[in-house]
Amino acid sequence: MSEAEAVRAELEKRFPYLAGAVRVQRAKRLWVEVDQAHFAEVFEALSKKLGFTVLCTITGLDLGADLGFIYHLARPAGLMANVKTRAPKGKAIRSVSPLFPGGGIFERELIDLFGASVEGLPPGARYPLPDDWPEGEHPLLKDWQPTSAGTGEKGADRE
Amino acid sequence: MSDKRKIVQVPIGPQHPALKEPESFMVDLRGEKIDAVRLRLGYNHRGIEKGCEQRTYVQDVYLVERICGICSTSHSTAFVQAVEEIAALEVPRRALYIRTIVAELERIHSHLLWLGVAGHEVGFDTLLMYSWRDREAVMDLLALLTGNRVNYGLNTIGGVRRDITPEEIPEILRVMDVLEERTKYYIKLGLEEETLIRRLAGVGKLSKEDAVSLGAVGPTARASGVDRDTRRDDPYAAYGEVSFKVVTDDHCDVYGRTLVRLGELMEAYSIVRQLVKNLPEGPITVKAPLRVPAGEAVSRYEAPRGEDVHYVQANGTDKPERVKVRAPTLANTQSVAKMLEDGYLADLPIVIAAIDPCFSCTDRTISVRDTARGTPQTLTWDELSRYGIDWHRRRGIDFSKVVLSGGARA
Amino acid sequence: MTAATALFQVLVFPGLVFLLGIGLAGEFVDRKLYARLQNRVGPPWFQPLADVLKLLGKEKVVPEEADRRIFTLAPIVALAAVAASFLYIPMWGPKPVLSFEGDLVVVLYLLLIPSLTFFLGGWYSRSIFSTLGAVRAITQVFAYEVPLLLALLAPALLAGTWSIAGMAAYYAAHPGYFLVNVPGLLVALVALLGKLERVPFDIPEAETEIVAGSFTEYSGRYLAFFRLAIDCEAIVCASLLAAVFLPFGLGLGPWIGFVLYLAKVLAIVAVLALLRTLFARLRLDQMVDFCFRVIAPIAFLQVVLNLVLKEFV
């Protein structure tokens, strides 16, 4: 059994609800889909128990009514587990910064570019948009077009 | 005097000679010692991820290539690898070899560039001049092989765009020999030059534990004893078919990072030689579909600065649904504050430089748009200057009040 | 000496104009050599002059927050002090323009003034980088002045005179003693790198850390004066070292003496250029440490050596 298959078996044993939600795309790529309610325990198990000690990045997705999040975890030896979850727009997700102190910056990116709300993030400067960027403009949302930021009154002062 | 009054705030950036790109480090100084550092990133946000969603895959290859000027082939390779995985393309071996050769040449060019920058940051301009002189050799070689000195335009989905001809091979080997000898000299210099060692050793400490928990990557992590290298751990392109050593060091400081990069240079020469020797025959591209079937893939790539991660989601059209780029510098900036703790102001430039920051990569994601009118617009120099003056006047800054001596006016 | 010749000597030859001329020539030699040592082409001969002329024509901006008087006076005072000190140094003849017993001390004080103006100009610029540069400049003064003073004190003690002309005459008469002072010469050269704020001691104007230090806010004419003052300071210091440590050929007549003088000064400028090519910039703490632990003791030993020697001659 390959490394990825072993992790899949282990995950399905620990969390029966993950049956069928773990996909091995290729030797070093594992995809896990988990709902928001179970996300925290699966994520913690992967990072603490199963040796996925590297958080490569967090990808945000605009899925219409929901926001999708992909947490790209990796073992130092190369196996990658991409944990997918989703949450309705406007609903807050928990920060992973207690587990990965370096992960906060990826969540700040989600806040700025997708309008996600993240609980438990240590204070710090926003990233990557400018300080005077108008409220409520999130460039990576599908309905946002490059010109829309400045069309109304609120964007008029932004240079 | 109270403690608070002894603290001086120094803005290093967004514009500062030590930084080649705009980023801001607000430094609280107590004498010459650093008390606290606050980072502000994002000055280079260009909306590339959004831009990718609006362009076709073919166009995106060139767009992601321009995320960074130094590690351009890194980004384009990482991107095409992801797309090829989604489209299940079998890339010809010769193309993979050529990609790897150019990738390693890029690493050589990047590390030599870094060596010069490091020299400049510690006031050793002589080192800068020599290492950049030697870097010209690899730049010219890249221009010969790919058609340009930067932004090589080498990759296309399904292979590479330009073959390496038999006449070019002796030239590659010649440059490798020249550079290997030069690198040996720099290694010797790094072990001997007292003033250089004094400025590098013990500066910007990052323990192995911190490197792991803050998610450092690339030479920054390897110099703290973290044995990680995507080329070995998750082989891509032709890295599975060459033998090389992952260079690590346990100095955990700027000196260690210098030694790791110099060591990687030596490995790169050997990798290029192996690849050139075993360059397989065959085609250099397979036909790629215009419309990429729905799917997703994550591609990892060991760029000169560390691991580069691209995520691509395809939706069955000729444009990607989502492209996400995590450049190595974003992972490494998290550890900079740690490295600067209790350091000297004088060490700040070299500590920042030692992660080999590339803030363009980091922020990626502008066409010049007049946001007030919502139309793309190009300003002439005069218009821009008038615009700038007006902008300040609206905020209560009037240049006509600025005191200038002599007869000059604002 | 009539008033007219005195004025000519002070302002033109061998005074201010001549000093500016060889100051620029010195800068050229320094930059050209620096470039050639780095395998580059380097500037054409007129580049230092062109730079100064260009700066003279540029807009001069005085920051609103700066103390206008001190900000504008500092560069002029720096240049004046350097030019004044030049008059006391014998160049190709045994006699300088002005001379009296104790002028060595006066020259050393006059040469301290540029460093003080760097501090004042920077401090009263009120910008954060200028202030940091000013503080660094003044810290550095305390570090290099001690070994420099000791290194120049030693030959004076051996010669038994406090006049530079007197010292030059003494060593010209006893050329063998030149060898005794070699450690002092080396110490003085290293200290000069500190005085002239060059690598490895360019800490007060370290570009990558504090932009241009004291000079950050300076532009136009004021910056040109500062640059000229630094160029001339290099020449005056080199002339001083030549007069004190290399007193050969003073009696060979004006022409040979003149050529010999230029050779000596440019040789010192060249050595300084070589030294600044060789090293990385030290940190302030390392620099102070180095000055007090390494070169000051050597200078002190030189003083002791010369005192002992003096007892036996």
Next chain:
Amino acid sequence: MKTPRRRPGAMLQTLLRSLFRRPATTRYPYVPFVMPKGFRGPPRFHVEGCIGCQMCVRNCPARAITITKVGEKRFEATVDLGKCVYCGQCADSCPKKIIEMTSEFELAQIDKGKLRITYHAPAALPSPEGSAPAVPQPPSG
């Protein structure tokens, strides 16, 4: 390898040797610089072969190319060198291979308008306007 001796001024030998070597600097622009064969400079359109398929327009990442129909099977191409990123994709995409990447690299212009280069279709009859040449002059300066 013997243990290296740490000392200040380790580069001394190399530096002094450089004094007696020719500088590494190229004396550009006094000595012209030639780009290697295959350098990707501005694209040149041999419009007489153009079939108006618009592949180059569609694939151009910088949207720098426009192809306009000016007559029966006659097309004119305009490329904006201010937008062009010199990737050469147009040359790859062209089914008739009428786009050639030139090795010109001194492209700086004061006037932005001069960066827009139009390749006029060869006239069946003498061109009525007759203003711009079919092949642009290499930019001066």
